[in-house]
Amino acid sequence: MTSFSIHGVGVSSGIAIGQAHLVSNALLEVVHYQLPKHLINDEIKRFSDAIATVKADLEQINSSLRKNAPAEISAFISTHLMMLEDKSLSEIPKEIIKNEQCNAEWAIKLQMDDIVDQFEQIEDEYLRERKQDVIQVVERIIKVLLGHQNQLTSAQQTSVLLQERKLILVARDISPADAIQFKQHQFAAFITDVGGATSHTAILARSLNIPSIVALQRARDLINDGELIIVDGDIGVVIVNPSKEILAEYKLRQEQWELEQQKLQRIKTTKAITIDGTVIELFANIEVPEDVAAAKAAGATGIGLYRTEFLFMNRRDMPDEEEQFIAYKAVALAMKGAPVTIRTLDLGADKQINPDSVVSCANPALGLRAIRLCLAEPHIFHTQLRALLRASYFGHVKILIPMLCTLAELRQTKLLLERAKQSLRKDNILFDENIALGGMIEIPAAAINAEAFANELDFLSIGTNDLIQYTLAIDRTDDAVAHLYNPLHPSVLKLISMTIKAGAKLEKSVSICGEMAGDAKMTKLLIGMGLRQFSMHPSHILSIKQQVLHSQLEQLDTQARKVLGLTDIEKIEPLVAKFNQL
Ligand code: PEP
Ligand code: MG
Numbered sequence: 001m002t003s004f005s006i007h008g009v010g011v012s013s014g015i016a017i018g019q020a021h022l023v024s025n026a027l028l029e030v031v032h033y034q035l036p037k038h039l040i041n042d043e044i045k046r047f048s049d050a051i052a053t054v055k056a057d058l059e060q061i062n063s064s065l066r067k068n069a070p071a072e073i074s075a076f077i078s079t080h081l082m083m084l085e086d087k088s089l090s091e092i093p094k095e096i097i098k099n100e101q102c103n104a105e106w107a108i109k110l111q112m113d114d115i116v117d118q119f120e121q122i123e124d125e126y127l128r129e130r131k132q133d134v135i136q137v138v139e140r141i142i143k144v145l146l147g148h149q150n151q152l153t154s155a156q157q158t159s160v161l162l163q164e165r166k167l168i169l170v171a172r173d174i175s176p177a178d179a180i181q182f183k184q185h186q187f188a189a190f191i192t193d194v195g196g197a198t199s200h201t202a203i204l205a206r207s208l209n210i211p212s213i214v215a216l217q218r219a220r221d222l223i224n225d226g227e228l229i230i231v232d233g234d235i236g237v238v239i240v241n242p243s244k245e246i247l248a249e250y251k252l253r254q255e256q257w258e259l260e261q262q263k264l265q266r267i268k269t270t271k272a273i274t275i276d277g278t279v280i281e282l283f284a285n286i287e288v289p290e291d292v293a294a295a296k297a298a299g300a301t302g303i304g305l306y307r308t309e310f311l312f313m314n315r316r317d318m319p320d321e322e323e324q325f326i327a328y329k330a331v332a333l334a335m336k337g338a339p340v341t342i343r344t345l346d347l348g349a350d351k352q353i354n355p356d357s358v359v360s361c362a363n364p365a366l367g368l369r370a371i372r373l374c375l376a377e378p379h380i381f382h383t384q385l386r387a388l389l390r391a392s393y394f395g396h397v398k399i400l401i402p403m404l405c406t407l408a409e410l411r412q413t414k415l416l417l418e419r420a421k422q423s424l425r426k427d428n429i430l431f432d433e434n435i436a437l438g439g440m441i442e443i444p445a446a447a448i449n450a451e452a453f454a455n456e457l458d459f460l461s462i463g464t465n466d467l468i469q470y471t472l473a474i475d476r477t478d479d480a481v482a483h484l485y486n487p488l489h490p491s492v493l494k495l496i497s498m499t500i501k502a503g504a505k506l507e508k509s510v511s512i513c514g515e516m517a518g519d520a521k522m523t524k525l526l527i528g529m530g531l532r533q534f535s536m537h538p539s540h541i542l543s544i545k546q547q548v549l550h551s552q553l554e555q556l557d558t559q560a561r562k563v564l565g566l567t568d569i570e571k572i573e574p575l576v577a578k579f580n581q582l
Contacts, residue, residue: 001227001241008191008216009482010236011202012539015254016168016189016211017247020240022225023171030142032106040101044094047104050144051090055081057140076133083137088115105145112138168231170223189231191238193219197485198465198515199477206518207287209294209539213238215479264542267549268299274551280527282545283339283535285513289330294538299545302339304461304535305400305513306331308384309347318380324387332395339396341438341461341513341535342388344381346370346402365466365475370403375412385420392432400461404439404446410456442466442514447495450502460503461535464514468492487516488572490564493529497564500530511535523547525576528560555582 035043062077083089088111096107112134119131169190187210195202195214205212211233223229223240230239230250239246272280283304284295288311295303311319311327319327332340348369361367374381391397401413417437424431441447442463454460464487469476471492474485486492496512503510511533516522518536520543526534527548534544559579566572 003239003241003243003246004222006216006219006222006238006240008213008219008236008238009195009197009479010211010213010233011195011197012205012208012210012212013233013257014189014211015233015250015257016231017250017254018166018168018188018229020170020223020225020227020229021167021187022220022223023169023174030105030109030146031103033103035097035101035103037101040098043097043104046145047093047097047107050104050141051084053144054137054140055084058084079130079133080137080140083133089134089137089141105142108138108141108145168229170219170229172220189213189233191216191219191231193217194477194479196474196476196478196482198468203465203515203537206515206537206539207285207291207294209537215482217479264546267542267545270545270549272301272545272548274527274548274553276553278532278553280548280551281511281533282541282548283341283511283513283533284538284541285535286331286538289327289334291538292331292334296334298538298541300538300541302341302396303331303335304339304341304511304533306340306342307346308343309345312345312347318383321383321387321390324384325390328388328391328397329394332391332397335395337396339398341398341400342391343400343402343440344371344384344388345374348373365469371401371409371413372403375409375416378416381416382420382423385417386424389420389424389431389435390429392435393430397432398436398438398459400438400440402440402463403442403466404453405443406445407449407452407456410439410453414456440513441499442470444471444495447499450499451505454502454506454508457508459509459511460499462496462499462510462512462514464492464496464512464516467495467514468516471495486569487519487522488569488576490567490569490572493525493564493572496526496531497529504530509533518544520544520547521576521580524551524556524580524582525560525563527551527553528556528558528579529564530560550582552582555579 058077058081062081089108093104093107093111096102096110097104100107115134116131119127119134167187169187171190172193173195174190174192189211190205191213193216197214199214202212202214211231213231213233213236216238219238223238227240228242230242230247232239232250239250242250272282274280281301282299283302284291284298284300285305285307286292286295286303287307292303308324311324328342331342346369348364348367368376374384388397388399399417401410404410414437421431436458438459438461439446439453439457440461440463441450441453442465444467446453447462447467450460465476468474468485468487468489472484472486472489474481476485500510510531511517512526512531513535515536516526517534518540520540523534523544524547536544556579559575559582563572563575566575
């Protein structure tokens with residue numbers, strides 16, 4: 001077996017060694033071939049066996065779902081099982097195989113196209129959308145037919161490997177909706193062909209706290225199911241079929257990495273204070289209420305960003321006020337009076353409720369997303385605001401508005417917030433009357449005008465993921481430009497600095513909740529620039545705290561000034577590296 005390596009963009013650190021588990025885009029791989037008459041019966045049997053395997057797999061998944069798994073997931077699986085039993089999928093393809101003397105994959109694909117066409121004619125949008133279920137079921141059947149699950153067909157075998165954390169997911173892409181489901185599993189790592197360093201897929205990888213690499217371009221073509229691979233999330237390299245020597249070297253590095261992680265545990269309860277006594281707040285970013293456990297375990301002193309959109313994913317309906325309230329209240333209560341910054345819905349662009357139903361538009365990142373979408377759909381916003389306000393009675397909830405661009409948007413938001421408050425007062429429902437309202441600074445226009453926003457808000461939070469995307473005109477999800485995505489670009493640093501200064505001038509707190517806050521190479525620079533609050537995935541808190549404990553404010557202030565005086569990334573990078581040594 002030849003050994004080779006593939007290079008991509010490392011998005012979550014650590015080393016994983018395990019077997020590749022390919023998630024294929026099976027539909028694209030179906031070819032058509034004719035069969036001699038005497039092989040037709042065998043082909044029909046191959047098809048029936050595939051149906052039986054898929055059925056067994058789905059039943060196994062269904063019974064292994066955790067009790068607290070969203071009901072939607074179980075409902076999805078039941079629907080798929082029902083479809084599998086329907087004649088149109090289980091019997092008609094056999095007739096096609098016989099009549100057309102073709103291979104099973106082709107027959108089921110033809111039948112699927114036919115069913116999908118029929119669904120397309122349905123007027124009811126919900127029913128029309130069920131075609132996606134048909135496609136997903138057929139994909140499963142085709143995967144089995146193509147032998148993609150050969151080494152892993154037995155769900156039992158898969159779950160043993162999963163338990164031992166020896167399975168590495170290899171996919172073309174993983175939608176945030178898929179990735180959120182992986183929280184239930186224990187993959188050792190995941191790698192994808194597409195994606196950028198701050199795509200939501202990458203962010204979720206970090207939240208799973210497993211090594212991962214995106215933008216590998218052709219990993220799925222080059223790696224076979226079941227092959228041994230090493231994932232080095234630090235440098236973004238995948239080594240396929242490593243030699244004995246390389247494997248030994250990586251096993252050693254993996255042990256060292258784990259040892260370092262254990263050492264970091266020693267500072268878990270240490271306060272994040274610089275050498276000269278300045279307190280730096282280290283908050284956590286969370287996606288679902290269950291993430292609070294990880295945030296607390298890492299010693300986070302608050303939630304700096306709760307991305308509520310994940311509550312809206314993997315489902316066909318919208319969560320109502322009660323469901324939202326329960327989720328927000330759970331976080332507020334669990335944090336016992338520590339700040340819980342809940343961001344209002346940031347849907348659109350790379351965070352779609354259901355990627356299959358994306359309305360195509362030329363530039364989704366510049367389209368109707370986040371606060372723009374909420375202001376355009378005030379009933380959805382009203383429901384969320386009421387749920388947020390109700391939760392505020394049970395803890396220290398703060399509201400954060402994403403993607404603000406104009407003061408008009410802010411004022412309209414305030415109006416709608418006031419309307420939600422009024423409606424609760426009318427219903428005699430209690431909430432925190434002094435709830436703080438903050439805005440995300442993630443559009444260059446907002447950063448340039450940060451003082452005006454600071455003037456009308458209680459706090460600011462810089463979303464560097466989008467701020468970098470919009471400043472440098474680099475799609476955060478596009479692997480082709482992932483290498484150009486650089487937080488140290490002088491213009492990005494200037495916008496961050498302007499925002500921090502605006503907050504300081506008006507005595508409003510400023511935090512960073514983008515991925516930059518969790519990058520230990522940036523910590524000292526950001527402290528030097530005046531940042532006192534960082535919010536990141538819980539898995540990064542300890543390594544950032546270690547930087548804080550070694551920071552000397554006066555020194556960093558001088559160094560940061562020097563960095564901000566530079567206009568060339570090539571000069572900035574070595575200077576930042578140097579002052580990380582301080
Ligand atoms: C950001 O843009 O930096 C941010 C924190 O928001 P999100 O990544 O959810 O877009
Ligand atoms: Mg953002």
